[in-house]
Amino acid sequence: MVIDVHVHPEGYEPVYDEELTPKRKLAMGRYITRSAPMKLVFAQMNYDKIDKSVLLPLDLTTQCGFRVLENEDIKKLVDMYPDRFIGFASVDPYREDVAAVLDHAFGDLGLSGLKLNPSRQKFYPDDPMMKVVYDKCVEYNKPIMFHSGTSWEPDTPAKYSQPLCFEEVAIEYPKLRMCLAHFGWPWVQDTTMMILKYPNVWADTAMLYMDRPKDFFNQIFKVDLSPLWIENCINKKVLFGSNCPRFGPGDMREGIELLGLREKTTKDILGNNALDFLGMEG
Amino acid sequence: MVKLMSFEVLTRATFDIMDITDKCCELVESSGIKDGIAIIMTSHTTTGITVNESLPCLHNDMEETLERLIPYNDPYMHNHFLPTYGATGGNCPGHLKSMLVGYHCVFPVQDGKMVRGAAQSIHFCEYDGVQLRKLYVEVMGE
Numbered sequence: 001m002v003i004d005v006h007v008h009p010e011g012y013e014p015v016y017d018e019e020l021t022p023k024r025k026l027a028m029g030r031y032i033t034r035s036a037p038m039k040l041v042f043a044q045m046n047y048d049k050i051d052k053s054v055l056l057p058l059d060l061t062t063q064c065g066f067r068v069l070e071n072e073d074i075k076k077l078v079d080m081y082p083d084r085f086i087g088f089a090s091v092d093p094y095r096e097d098v099a100a101v102l103d104h105a106f107g108d109l110g111l112s113g114l115k116l117n118p119s120r121q122k123f124y125p126d127d128p129m130m131k132v133v134y135d136k137c138v139e140y141n142k143p144i145m146f147h148s149g150t151s152w153e154p155d156t157p158a159k160y161s162q163p164l165c166f167e168e169v170a171i172e173y174p175k176l177r178m179c180l181a182h183f184g185w186p187w188v189q190d191t192t193m194m195i196l197k198y199p200n201v202w203a204d205t206a207m208l209y210m211d212r213p214k215d216f217f218n219q220i221f222k223v224d225l226s227p228l229w230i231e232n233c234i235n236k237k238v239l240f241g242s243n244c245p246r247f248g249p250g251d252m253r254e255g256i257e258l259l260g261l262r263e264k265t266t267k268d269i270l271g272n273n274a275l276d277f278l279g280m281e282g
Numbered sequence: 283m284v285k286l287m288s289f290e291v292l293t294r295a296t297f298d299i300m301d302i303t304d305k306c307c308e309l310v311e312s313s314g315i316k317d318g319i320a321i322i323m324t325s326h327t328t329t330g331i332t333v334n335e336s337l338p339c340l341h342n343d344m345e346e347t348l349e350r351l352i353p354y355n356d357p358y359m360h361n362h363f364l365p366t367y368g369a370t371g372g373n374c375p376g377h378l379k380s381m382l383v384g385y386h387c388v389f390p391v392q393d394g395k396m397v398r399g400a401a402q403s404i405h406f407c408e409y410d411g412v413q414l415r416k417l418y419v420e421v422m423g424e
Contacts, residue, residue, distance in 0.1 A: 030368040040414045043292055047412045152368060208370045212361050246369045250296070 003086075003274040004249050005145070006181060006206035006241030007053040008068075011036045014080060015073040024068040027060060029153040030246060038081070045084065048250035051271070052086055054241075054278075056115040056145060059090040059101075063121060063155075071101070075109040086278065088113040088145060091133065093123050099132050106140035112278060113137075117147035118165065119156035126168040134173050143277055148180035149187060150209070152246065163190040170198040177277055179239060182207040188224050195237035202277045203234075204241030205256060205269070213247070213255025221259055231265055239277060240270045285313040286420045293408035293415060297349075299341045302417070303403045307396055309419045316394045318423015323386040325418060328376030328410035330383035336403035348409075352378045376409035383407055391423055 009015065010024045016035035025031065045053065055077060057069035067090070074087035089105030091098050091114065105111045114137055118125055125146065137144055148161050159165075163184035170178065179202040184191035186209075194201045208216055221230045230238060240256060242249035256269055275281070287309045291300055302322075310320045324331050334340060358374035387404060390397040406417065 025368075028368075031366060032368070037414060039292060040412070043294070044412045047295060152363065208372075210362050210370070211357075212355065212372050214355060215357070215361070248372065251372055 001051045001271040002049055003052045003271045004050050004242050005054040005204050005239045005274050007055055007244045009055045009077060010069050011245060012041060012077060013037045014077060015069060020066060023066065027064050028068055048253060050249050052084055054086045054088060056088050057090045058115060058117055059092040061092040062094040071105045071109055071111060074111060087111045088115045090115045092121060093130055093133055099136060102136040106142055113143045113145060115145045118160035119147060119151050119158060120153055124160055125165045134176055138173060138175050141279060143177035145179050145181055148184040149182045150185060163187050163194050167194065170201050174200055176200060179204055179277055181241065185209060188220055192225060192229065192234060195234050202237050202239050204239040206241035206243035208247045213252050214258045217255040217259055231261055235265045235268055236273055238269050239274050283315055283424060284422045285315060286418060288416055288418050291406055291415050293411035293413055296411050297345050298408035298411050299344065300406045301336045301403050302406045306404050306419055310391060310396050310421055311394055313421040315391060315421045315423040318391045318421060320389050320391050320396055321386060321420045322404060323418045324406065325416045328373050328380055329415055330380050330407040331385060331387050332383050332405050332407060333387050333402050334405060335401040348379045373410040379409040391421060
Protein backbone atom coordinates (compact mmCIF):
# COMPACT_ATOMS: atom_id res chain seq x y z
CA MET A 1 0.00 0.00 0.00
CA VAL A 2 1.24 3.48 -0.88
CA ILE A 3 0.26 6.25 1.55
CA ASP A 4 0.97 9.92 0.89
CA VAL A 5 1.05 11.35 4.43
CA HIS A 6 1.19 15.01 3.39
CA VAL A 7 -1.68 16.37 1.28
CA HIS A 8 -3.41 19.76 1.55
CA PRO A 9 -6.96 19.45 0.19
CA GLU A 10 -8.25 23.02 0.45
CA GLY A 11 -8.85 23.15 -3.31
CA TYR A 12 -10.95 19.97 -3.48
CA GLU A 13 -14.33 20.71 -5.02
CA PRO A 14 -16.56 19.41 -2.18
CA VAL A 15 -14.94 21.85 0.27
CA TYR A 16 -14.21 24.66 -2.19
CA ASP A 17 -15.63 28.00 -1.06
CA GLU A 18 -15.69 30.92 -3.51
CA GLU A 19 -14.92 33.44 -0.78
CA LEU A 20 -12.75 31.48 1.64
CA THR A 21 -10.66 29.22 -0.59
CA PRO A 22 -8.67 32.03 -2.26
CA LYS A 23 -7.90 33.48 1.20
CA ARG A 24 -6.90 30.05 2.46
CA LYS A 25 -4.58 29.48 -0.48
CA LEU A 26 -2.94 32.87 -0.01
CA ALA A 27 -2.40 32.05 3.67
CA MET A 28 -0.70 28.82 2.64
CA GLY A 29 1.41 30.48 -0.05
CA ARG A 30 -0.32 28.66 -2.89
CA TYR A 31 -1.38 31.06 -5.59
CA ILE A 32 -3.25 28.85 -8.04
CA THR A 33 -6.87 29.03 -6.91
CA ARG A 34 -8.69 26.65 -9.23
CA SER A 35 -10.90 24.05 -7.59
CA ALA A 36 -10.00 20.41 -8.13
CA PRO A 37 -12.90 18.16 -9.17
CA MET A 38 -12.73 14.80 -7.44
CA LYS A 39 -12.62 12.94 -10.78
CA LEU A 40 -9.29 14.72 -11.36
CA VAL A 41 -8.03 14.06 -7.82
CA PHE A 42 -8.67 10.33 -8.17
CA ALA A 43 -7.39 10.15 -11.76
CA GLN A 44 -4.11 11.61 -10.51
CA MET A 45 -3.96 9.37 -7.44
CA ASN A 46 -4.65 6.29 -9.57
CA TYR A 47 -2.05 7.23 -12.20
CA ASP A 48 0.50 7.95 -9.46
CA LYS A 49 -0.45 4.65 -7.74
CA ILE A 50 -1.27 6.37 -4.45
CA ASP A 51 -3.70 4.24 -2.46
CA LYS A 52 -4.44 6.68 0.35
CA SER A 53 -3.78 10.32 1.16
CA VAL A 54 -3.56 11.90 4.60
CA LEU A 55 -5.51 15.17 4.44
CA LEU A 56 -4.15 18.06 6.50
CA PRO A 57 -6.02 21.22 7.57
CA LEU A 58 -4.56 24.11 9.55
CA ASP A 59 -6.27 26.18 12.23
CA LEU A 60 -5.16 29.82 11.81
CA THR A 61 -7.81 31.38 14.04
CA THR A 62 -5.36 33.63 15.91
CA GLN A 63 -3.10 34.50 12.99
CA CYS A 64 -5.67 34.97 10.21
CA GLY A 65 -9.14 34.70 11.72
CA PHE A 66 -10.03 31.56 9.76
CA ARG A 67 -9.14 27.92 9.33
CA VAL A 68 -7.54 26.43 6.22
CA LEU A 69 -10.41 23.96 6.17
CA GLU A 70 -12.54 23.19 9.17
CA ASN A 71 -12.11 19.85 10.88
CA GLU A 72 -15.67 19.14 9.72
CA ASP A 73 -14.54 19.68 6.10
CA ILE A 74 -11.92 16.97 6.52
CA LYS A 75 -14.51 14.69 8.10
CA LYS A 76 -16.79 15.34 5.10
CA LEU A 77 -14.09 14.32 2.61
CA VAL A 78 -13.22 11.19 4.59
CA ASP A 79 -16.89 10.21 4.83
CA MET A 80 -17.30 10.68 1.07
CA TYR A 81 -14.21 8.62 0.20
CA PRO A 82 -13.26 6.48 3.21
CA ASP A 83 -11.14 4.09 1.14
CA ARG A 84 -8.89 6.87 -0.21
CA PHE A 85 -8.56 9.45 2.56
CA ILE A 86 -7.25 9.56 6.13
CA GLY A 87 -8.27 12.80 7.83
CA PHE A 88 -6.30 14.82 10.35
CA ALA A 89 -7.63 17.65 12.53
CA SER A 90 -5.97 20.93 13.44
CA VAL A 91 -6.25 23.30 16.35
CA ASP A 92 -4.81 26.71 17.12
CA PRO A 93 -2.99 26.19 20.44
CA TYR A 94 -3.85 29.77 21.46
CA ARG A 95 -7.60 29.06 21.37
CA GLU A 96 -9.22 28.98 24.79
CA ASP A 97 -11.37 26.02 23.74
CA VAL A 98 -8.44 23.89 22.57
CA ALA A 99 -9.40 20.86 24.70
CA ALA A 100 -13.01 20.99 23.48
CA VAL A 101 -11.88 21.27 19.85
CA LEU A 102 -9.72 18.17 20.22
CA ASP A 103 -12.40 16.21 22.09
CA HIS A 104 -14.78 16.98 19.21
CA ALA A 105 -12.21 16.25 16.48
CA PHE A 106 -11.06 12.92 17.94
CA GLY A 107 -14.07 11.84 20.00
CA ASP A 108 -16.97 12.92 17.76
CA LEU A 109 -15.50 13.27 14.28
CA GLY A 110 -13.09 10.34 14.67
CA LEU A 111 -10.24 12.09 12.86
CA SER A 112 -6.98 10.17 12.78
CA GLY A 113 -4.35 12.67 13.92
CA LEU A 114 -3.43 16.33 14.36
CA LYS A 115 -1.66 18.81 12.09
CA LEU A 116 0.26 21.70 13.68
CA ASN A 117 2.60 24.25 12.14
CA PRO A 118 4.66 25.98 14.86
CA SER A 119 6.07 28.52 12.38
CA ARG A 120 2.69 29.55 10.97
CA GLN A 121 0.82 29.28 14.27
CA LYS A 122 3.68 30.99 16.15
CA PHE A 123 4.42 28.72 19.09
CA TYR A 124 7.41 26.80 20.36
CA PRO A 125 6.70 23.07 20.54
CA ASP A 126 7.99 22.87 24.13
CA ASP A 127 5.84 25.79 25.34
CA PRO A 128 3.98 24.71 28.52
CA MET A 129 0.67 25.75 26.93
CA MET A 130 1.06 22.77 24.57
CA LYS A 131 0.58 20.29 27.43
CA VAL A 132 -3.19 20.13 26.94
CA VAL A 133 -2.71 19.42 23.21
CA TYR A 134 -0.18 16.65 23.77
CA ASP A 135 -2.18 15.13 26.62
CA LYS A 136 -5.27 14.95 24.39
CA CYS A 137 -3.30 13.28 21.59
CA VAL A 138 -1.95 10.69 24.02
CA GLU A 139 -5.41 10.19 25.55
CA TYR A 140 -6.94 9.47 22.12
CA ASN A 141 -3.79 7.74 20.77
CA LYS A 142 -3.51 10.18 17.84
CA PRO A 143 -0.22 11.18 16.14
CA ILE A 144 0.85 14.73 15.33
CA MET A 145 2.16 15.91 11.97
CA PHE A 146 4.40 18.88 12.82
CA HIS A 147 5.62 21.22 10.16
CA SER A 148 9.43 21.27 10.55
CA GLY A 149 12.19 23.27 8.89
CA THR A 150 11.73 26.06 6.41
CA SER A 151 8.35 26.77 4.85
CA TRP A 152 7.17 28.26 1.57
CA GLU A 153 4.22 29.79 3.40
CA PRO A 154 4.35 33.52 4.23
CA ASP A 155 5.16 34.71 7.76
CA THR A 156 6.73 31.46 8.94
CA PRO A 157 9.90 32.04 10.99
CA ALA A 158 11.91 28.83 10.99
CA LYS A 159 13.02 29.34 14.59
CA TYR A 160 9.78 27.73 15.81
CA SER A 161 10.17 24.61 13.70
CA GLN A 162 13.80 23.55 13.77
CA PRO A 163 14.01 19.81 14.43
CA LEU A 164 15.68 20.23 17.82
CA CYS A 165 12.69 22.30 19.00
CA PHE A 166 10.81 19.00 19.19
CA GLU A 167 13.35 17.04 21.24
CA GLU A 168 12.02 17.84 24.70
CA VAL A 169 8.49 17.00 23.53
CA ALA A 170 9.73 13.62 22.30
CA ILE A 171 11.38 13.01 25.67
CA GLU A 172 8.50 14.23 27.84
CA TYR A 173 5.79 12.43 25.81
CA PRO A 174 7.26 9.06 24.82
CA LYS A 175 3.79 7.74 23.91
CA LEU A 176 3.11 10.67 21.57
CA ARG A 177 3.87 9.71 17.97
CA MET A 178 5.05 12.66 15.91
CA CYS A 179 6.30 13.27 12.38
CA LEU A 180 8.71 16.07 11.48
CA ALA A 181 7.36 17.10 8.10
CA HIS A 182 9.60 18.14 5.21
CA PHE A 183 12.44 16.21 6.90
CA GLY A 184 13.13 19.44 8.79
CA TRP A 185 15.00 20.81 5.77
CA PRO A 186 17.63 22.26 5.76
CA TRP A 187 18.44 20.70 9.17
CA VAL A 188 18.46 17.15 7.81
CA GLN A 189 21.29 16.00 10.08
CA ASP A 190 19.31 17.15 13.13
CA THR A 191 16.19 15.40 11.82
CA THR A 192 18.21 12.21 11.32
CA MET A 193 19.32 12.37 14.95
CA MET A 194 15.71 12.81 16.08
CA ILE A 195 14.29 9.88 14.15
CA LEU A 196 17.29 7.69 14.94
CA LYS A 197 17.19 8.31 18.68
CA TYR A 198 13.49 8.61 19.51
CA PRO A 199 11.16 5.69 18.81
CA ASN A 200 8.16 8.04 18.72
CA VAL A 201 9.53 10.35 16.00
CA TRP A 202 9.26 9.95 12.21
CA ALA A 203 10.04 12.33 9.31
CA ASP A 204 8.37 12.71 5.92
CA THR A 205 9.76 13.38 2.46
CA ALA A 206 7.53 16.37 1.63
CA MET A 207 10.51 18.51 0.69
CA LEU A 208 11.39 20.01 -2.67
CA TYR A 209 13.14 23.31 -2.24
CA MET A 210 14.98 23.24 -5.55
CA ASP A 211 15.65 20.91 -8.50
CA ARG A 212 13.47 17.96 -9.43
CA PRO A 213 12.64 15.29 -6.83
CA LYS A 214 15.14 12.77 -8.17
CA ASP A 215 17.98 15.29 -7.89
CA PHE A 216 16.88 16.76 -4.57
CA PHE A 217 16.31 13.40 -2.87
CA ASN A 218 19.64 12.15 -4.20
CA GLN A 219 21.34 15.19 -2.66
CA ILE A 220 19.62 14.66 0.73
CA PHE A 221 19.77 10.88 1.08
CA LYS A 222 22.97 10.10 -0.82
CA VAL A 223 25.17 13.17 -0.31
CA ASP A 224 24.11 15.22 2.71
CA LEU A 225 23.46 11.96 4.59
CA SER A 226 25.45 8.78 4.13
CA PRO A 227 23.82 6.50 1.51
CA LEU A 228 23.86 3.68 4.08
CA TRP A 229 21.80 5.51 6.66
CA ILE A 230 18.44 5.42 4.92
CA GLU A 231 18.95 1.73 4.15
CA ASN A 232 20.25 0.54 7.49
CA CYS A 233 19.49 3.06 10.23
CA ILE A 234 16.42 5.16 9.56
CA ASN A 235 14.67 2.89 7.05
CA LYS A 236 11.67 2.42 9.35
CA LYS A 237 11.34 6.11 10.22
CA VAL A 238 10.95 7.86 6.85
CA LEU A 239 7.43 8.40 5.48
CA PHE A 240 6.45 9.22 1.92
CA GLY A 241 4.83 12.65 1.74
CA SER A 242 4.38 14.83 -1.33
CA ASN A 243 3.09 18.19 -0.04
CA CYS A 244 0.47 18.02 -2.84
CA PRO A 245 -0.66 20.31 -4.46
CA ARG A 246 2.63 22.21 -4.11
CA PHE A 247 4.49 19.25 -5.58
CA GLY A 248 3.21 16.38 -7.71
CA PRO A 249 2.90 13.07 -5.85
CA GLY A 250 3.93 11.12 -8.95
CA ASP A 251 7.17 13.05 -9.34
CA MET A 252 7.88 12.80 -5.62
CA ARG A 253 7.25 9.07 -5.65
CA GLU A 254 9.51 8.63 -8.67
CA GLY A 255 12.21 10.57 -6.81
CA ILE A 256 12.06 8.02 -3.97
CA GLU A 257 12.06 5.06 -6.35
CA LEU A 258 15.04 6.39 -8.32
CA LEU A 259 17.18 6.39 -5.16
CA GLY A 260 17.81 2.73 -5.95
CA LEU A 261 17.17 1.48 -2.43
CA ARG A 262 16.37 -2.09 -1.47
CA GLU A 263 12.86 -2.99 -2.63
CA LYS A 264 11.85 -3.57 0.99
CA THR A 265 13.15 -0.16 2.07
CA THR A 266 11.27 1.56 -0.75
CA LYS A 267 8.05 -0.23 0.22
CA ASP A 268 8.52 0.74 3.86
CA ILE A 269 9.01 4.40 2.96
CA LEU A 270 6.08 4.46 0.54
CA GLY A 271 3.57 2.91 2.91
CA ASN A 272 4.48 0.46 5.66
CA ASN A 273 6.12 3.03 7.90
CA ALA A 274 3.06 5.27 7.66
CA LEU A 275 0.95 2.49 9.15
CA ASP A 276 3.21 2.49 12.22
CA PHE A 277 3.03 6.28 12.54
CA LEU A 278 -0.73 6.33 12.09
CA GLY A 279 -1.25 3.42 14.47
CA MET A 280 -3.08 1.45 11.79
CA GLU A 281 -3.05 -2.22 10.87
CA GLY A 282 -1.37 -3.19 7.60
CA MET B 283 -20.73 36.04 -37.02
CA VAL B 284 -18.29 34.75 -34.43
CA LYS B 285 -19.03 31.89 -32.04
CA LEU B 286 -16.65 30.82 -29.24
CA MET B 287 -17.16 27.43 -27.58
CA SER B 288 -15.12 25.31 -25.17
CA PHE B 289 -14.83 21.79 -23.83
CA GLU B 290 -12.70 19.89 -21.31
CA VAL B 291 -10.73 16.68 -21.47
CA LEU B 292 -9.37 14.62 -18.58
CA THR B 293 -6.00 13.34 -19.71
CA ARG B 294 -4.75 9.89 -18.71
CA ALA B 295 -0.97 10.01 -18.33
CA THR B 296 2.04 12.31 -18.17
CA PHE B 297 2.19 12.06 -21.96
CA ASP B 298 -1.09 11.50 -23.72
CA ILE B 299 -2.47 11.97 -27.22
CA MET B 300 -6.24 12.18 -27.60
CA ASP B 301 -8.13 12.32 -30.88
CA ILE B 302 -10.57 15.24 -30.55
CA THR B 303 -11.68 15.36 -34.19
CA ASP B 304 -15.28 14.25 -33.61
CA LYS B 305 -15.78 16.72 -30.76
CA CYS B 306 -14.40 19.61 -32.81
CA CYS B 307 -16.54 18.70 -35.84
CA GLU B 308 -19.63 18.47 -33.64
CA LEU B 309 -19.04 21.94 -32.17
CA VAL B 310 -18.37 23.50 -35.58
CA GLU B 311 -21.56 21.99 -36.98
CA SER B 312 -23.54 23.24 -33.98
CA SER B 313 -22.27 26.80 -34.45
CA GLY B 314 -24.76 27.61 -37.20
CA ILE B 315 -22.00 29.12 -39.33
CA LYS B 316 -22.01 27.83 -42.90
CA ASP B 317 -18.88 29.35 -44.44
CA GLY B 318 -15.76 30.64 -42.69
CA ILE B 319 -12.91 29.25 -40.61
CA ALA B 320 -12.59 27.31 -37.36
CA ILE B 321 -9.75 27.69 -34.87
CA ILE B 322 -9.09 24.99 -32.27
CA MET B 323 -6.86 26.12 -29.40
CA THR B 324 -5.62 24.68 -26.12
CA SER B 325 -5.62 27.10 -23.19
CA HIS B 326 -2.53 25.60 -21.52
CA THR B 327 1.24 25.94 -21.89
CA THR B 328 2.22 22.30 -21.32
CA THR B 329 -0.13 20.85 -23.93
CA GLY B 330 -0.34 21.01 -27.69
CA ILE B 331 -2.55 20.53 -30.72
CA THR B 332 -1.34 18.74 -33.80
CA VAL B 333 -3.01 17.57 -36.98
CA ASN B 334 -1.86 14.16 -38.12
CA GLU B 335 -2.96 10.65 -38.96
CA SER B 336 -4.66 8.93 -36.05
CA LEU B 337 -2.63 5.75 -35.76
CA PRO B 338 -1.32 4.30 -32.46
CA CYS B 339 2.08 3.63 -34.05
CA LEU B 340 2.40 7.27 -35.05
CA HIS B 341 1.32 8.41 -31.59
CA ASN B 342 4.07 6.24 -30.15
CA ASP B 343 6.64 7.65 -32.58
CA MET B 344 5.58 11.20 -31.71
CA GLU B 345 6.03 10.47 -28.00
CA GLU B 346 9.42 8.81 -28.45
CA THR B 347 10.69 11.55 -30.75
CA LEU B 348 9.64 14.35 -28.39
CA GLU B 349 11.17 12.48 -25.44
CA ARG B 350 14.44 12.01 -27.36
CA LEU B 351 14.55 15.72 -28.21
CA ILE B 352 13.44 16.87 -24.75
CA PRO B 353 14.41 14.29 -22.08
CA TYR B 354 12.16 14.27 -19.02
CA ASN B 355 14.91 14.44 -16.43
CA ASP B 356 17.41 16.88 -17.93
CA PRO B 357 18.64 19.65 -15.57
CA TYR B 358 16.38 22.46 -16.80
CA MET B 359 16.67 25.98 -15.35
CA HIS B 360 12.89 25.88 -14.73
CA ASN B 361 13.47 23.30 -11.96
CA HIS B 362 13.28 25.77 -9.09
CA PHE B 363 10.72 27.28 -6.75
CA LEU B 364 8.36 29.75 -8.43
CA PRO B 365 7.23 32.32 -5.84
CA THR B 366 4.28 33.47 -7.93
CA TYR B 367 2.94 29.91 -8.05
CA GLY B 368 3.96 28.67 -4.64
CA ALA B 369 5.30 25.53 -6.31
CA THR B 370 8.48 24.15 -7.82
CA GLY B 371 8.52 24.17 -11.60
CA GLY B 372 9.12 20.57 -12.56
CA ASN B 373 7.35 20.55 -15.90
CA CYS B 374 9.85 22.18 -18.22
CA PRO B 375 9.72 19.29 -20.73
CA GLY B 376 6.02 20.00 -21.13
CA HIS B 377 6.66 23.65 -21.91
CA LEU B 378 9.33 22.79 -24.48
CA LYS B 379 7.21 20.13 -26.19
CA SER B 380 4.38 22.65 -26.36
CA MET B 381 6.77 25.12 -27.99
CA LEU B 382 7.71 22.58 -30.68
CA VAL B 383 4.25 21.24 -31.45
CA GLY B 384 2.22 24.44 -31.14
CA TYR B 385 -1.05 25.19 -29.44
CA HIS B 386 -3.67 25.47 -32.19
CA CYS B 387 -4.88 24.48 -35.63
CA VAL B 388 -7.10 26.12 -38.28
CA PHE B 389 -9.53 24.62 -40.82
CA PRO B 390 -11.87 26.08 -43.42
CA VAL B 391 -15.61 25.70 -42.84
CA GLN B 392 -17.82 25.05 -45.87
CA ASP B 393 -21.52 24.17 -45.90
CA GLY B 394 -21.43 24.04 -42.09
CA LYS B 395 -18.65 21.43 -41.89
CA MET B 396 -14.89 21.53 -41.32
CA VAL B 397 -12.91 20.88 -44.49
CA ARG B 398 -10.18 18.32 -43.74
CA GLY B 399 -7.95 15.98 -45.69
CA ALA B 400 -8.81 12.28 -45.47
CA ALA B 401 -5.98 11.51 -43.05
CA GLN B 402 -6.16 14.73 -41.07
CA SER B 403 -7.26 14.12 -37.49
CA ILE B 404 -7.02 16.68 -34.72
CA HIS B 405 -5.03 15.56 -31.67
CA PHE B 406 -4.82 17.10 -28.24
CA CYS B 407 -1.39 16.41 -26.72
CA GLU B 408 -0.77 16.30 -22.97
CA TYR B 409 2.81 16.67 -21.72
CA ASP B 410 2.21 17.23 -17.99
CA GLY B 411 -0.69 14.97 -17.06
CA VAL B 412 -2.82 13.81 -15.47
CA GLN B 413 -4.83 17.04 -15.75
CA LEU B 414 -8.25 18.42 -16.59
CA ARG B 415 -7.66 20.57 -19.68
CA LYS B 416 -9.76 23.22 -21.40
CA LEU B 417 -9.88 23.77 -25.16
CA TYR B 418 -11.55 26.48 -27.22
CA VAL B 419 -13.18 26.25 -30.61
CA GLU B 420 -13.94 29.52 -32.35
CA VAL B 421 -15.85 29.64 -35.61
CA MET B 422 -15.89 32.84 -37.70
CA GLY B 423 -17.95 33.30 -40.84
CA GLU B 424 -21.48 33.73 -42.06
